Amino acid sequence: MVFTEDKNSYSLKVNPLLSPEELNKGLWLVMAGVNGIPPHIALIADGKYYSVSTRKVDIGTPMDNFLKAISRRSLPTLFVGINSIKTEELSSVFEKYPTLGNGEHSCLWPVRDFFAETFSAEFSGSSLVFELLALAQTQGLLKECRSLFVEEKGTITLPKYTSEQILEKINSILKVNE
Numbered sequence: 001m002v003f004t005e006d007k008n009s010y011s012l013k014v015n016p017l018l019s020p021e022e023l024n025k026g027l028w029l030v031m032a033g034v035n036g037i038p039p040h041i042a043l044i045a046d047g048k049y050y051s052v053s054t055r056k057v058d059i060g061t062p063m064d065n066f067l068k069a070i071s072r073r074s075l076p077t078l079f080v081g082i083n084s085i086k087t088e089e090l091s092s093v094f095e096k097y098p099t100l101g102n103g104e105h106s107c108l109w110p111v112r113d114f115f116a117e118t119f120s121a122e123f124s125g126s127s128l129v130f131e132l133l134a135l136a137q138t139q140g141l142l143k144e145c146r147s148l149f150v151e152e153k154g155t156i157t158l159p160k161y162t163s164e165q166i167l168e169k170i171n172s173i174l175k176v177n178e
Helices: 018-022 063-072 090-095 109-119 121-125 129-138 163-176
Strands: 004-007 008-014 027-032 040-045 048-052 057-062 076-083 142-148 153-161
Touching: 004 129, 008 076, 008 129, 018 063, 027 129, 040 063, 040 109, 048 063, 048 090, 048 109, 057 063, 057 090, 063 163, 109 121, 109 129, 121 129, 129 142
Parallel strands: 008 142
Antiparallel strands: 004 008, 008 153, 027 040, 027 076, 040 048, 048 057, 076 142
């Protein structure tokens, strides 16, 4: 079992990322900044990075750009391996989203939409990453979890958060970037 949860927190069984090359194959759900609430959610598919943030929308950007950005800040990041060979829909899903800031969506939404189109419509009801992970666990989609710049060994436990906290975080990032 990769993912477990209780009322106030969720946990992932982690092993350190041994090499960036591990991310060149397959589908990975990215949780960047797990030391903050909430983390940034994105996907890596076969070494390409997909993300919606306050500054830009990444669609198939080389993963190295993202890895350099998190390395500069030693940002604690998790990479959750997903059992999937289908990634064709990724670009079209992420193209539908503008940058964050109008309060209508979060960085999880394109990820959730991709999961809903690729695996099961049930994912469309997930508005928080731990909801998506719980559903992915029950459907046997979680393969493993790798960590980078994370001190915890074996299992990392993270606090659950709310949609309001996501909105607060997006707004605070927008204010800093004004």
